[in-house]
Amino acid sequence: MSMIRYSVIPDKNPREILLLRGTGCAYKLCTFCDYHEDSSQDLASNFQVNKEAISKVTGKFGILEVINSGSFNELDEDTMNLLVETCARLHIHTIHFECHWLYRRFIPALRARFAAVNTRVVMKQGIETFDYEYRRDVMKKGINEPDPAKLAEGFEECCLLFGLPGQTYESMINDVETGLKYFNRVCINTMTANNAPLQPDPEVVRICKEEVIPRYLDNDRVDTLLENTDFGIGGEE
């Protein structure tokens, strides 16, 4: 069995999506995360995995999202070249990547690289919550910036993570509304059990699913994921 690395998201900002493999998150300290297990230091092997996934892209919507369980700069150079070539060949006008706050200095060069083939880069940051102390002390996210306006500099989209101990209906609504104020789009991820130290609180997950997410189902600027495989990638095939 191998991991599903290509999918199509047909509604809300229709796009193709790729889950690529990089060298892995260099940070690795977030207490809720074990995503960085999908990685390898073998660049040639990563490229082979990524090449197969990228070969499935058709350009049907002109929009491609790339995630890689970390930040875009952890992808190998052959993969990046193939993404640029694919965007040019299939006339993909917009490509989305993810990036941790720590690597924001690498974003302008990435934008320039894709602008050369007329592709706009949209950058997503995993902010998880706008509660600075919770993000720093409980999530250990490694973002040393409390000001949402500054967090949005150089980023168009943010991810939020709900369903964790201590979060409330009010805190989750405040996070979404803050995200919508400073970013073009917000992606709500619902925490699911994994191998990380910080695990979901079932009552907070219930509030998220039954009271928070329904408020945003019709909002085109909000993506909602109840499982981290809801975009159609990350499961086994």
Ligand code: SF4
């Ligand atoms: S959430 Fe992102 S930055 Fe944090 S450990 Fe996981 S992959 Fe790394």
